[in-house]
Ligand SMILES: O=C(O)c1ccc[n+]([C@@H]2O[C@H](COP(=O)([O-])O)[C@@H](O)[C@H]2O)c1
């Protein structure tokens with residue numbers, strides 16, 4: 001089931017038709033887990049991770065051999081409001097850095113054996129300043145969703161989605177406010193490092209943007225169109241494609257999770273094939289993970305984006321699957337059970 005889409009209505013239908021995990025494979029993996037040479041539960045969350053992965057891969061003894069890291073870059077008109085510590089040109093400059101292998105995510109992808117690609121999406125056409133108008137038209141949103149959808153390698157057995165976009169923590173905060181409520185202060189953090197005055201201004205921008213579009217937002221796709229950006233939409237499209245291919249996903253930081261939340265708030269269960277790779281140092285990321293009912297695998301104080309925290313979590317998932325699929329059972333090893 002990898003039917004594509006050319007309208008937002010068709011994308012919503014793709015989400016509604018998404019496949020579930022293979023319950024038989026998951027139950028078999030659960031049974032195998034109970035026979036492995038360790039005290040019950042001694043591998044902690046690694047056990048749940050391996051069983052979750054087995055269910056999505058449809059086999060009780062899976063391998064993780066071909067992870068894919070996809071980085072999407074987009075520009076944001078809302079940077080005109082002075083919401084970032086860095087100038088908007090950095091988005092394009094960092095794309096060149098990714099292409100030349102000089103960014104953190106290049107190193108982490110190599111370290112964890114992942115193929116990596118960067119997709120710069122219409123950097124010369126920033127998403128509109130959402131305090132003035134919707135960030136994207138429906139056509140622009142669909143095009144960006146498709147960029148993400150088309151970027152997923154059907155042969156991959158794990159996906160990490162990451163992003164680069166100066167100003168995008170402001171978008172992510174506005175999306176979270178629109179989808180989960182509360183106050184602008186609850187969702188607005190320092191991003192690349194704005195000072196106290198910058199944080200106050202950014203909070204105002206988040207509040208005003210959400211208020212302007214609240215009446216037009218009925219689901220996650222509306223929030224993504226009104227308050228998001230092309231790289232957020234592409235991450236959402238890639239996560240949805242992975243689901244259609246039953247490829248598990250590791251979510252990255254605050255912006256990735258805001259994009260993913262747009263799927264969850266459009267279709268219940270849309271993130272069942274996703275695990276949270278890490279909790280970032282962006283102030284509202286713990287709250288967003290709680291809203292998504294996801295527990296992060298790592299907590300290392302990262303606030304980089306680029307898929308970096310999720311890429312690190314590939315190592316954890318590889319460890320979980322190596323143990324699950326490679327360990328001997330009590331019977332095989334002749335070890336006495338409790
Ligand atoms: O992943 C995160 O949680 C995260 C937290 C803070 C900043 N970032 C990165 O920093 C950029 C956005 O920060 P800002 O201040 O320009 O909104 C964007 O390129 C993100 O990849 C990412």
Ligand SMILES: Cc1cc2nc[nH]c2cc1C
Pocket residue numbers: 086090094163164165192304305306
């Ligand atoms: C240098 C730099 C690198 C980044 N990578 C992801 N977001 C970023 C933001 C900045 C400013």
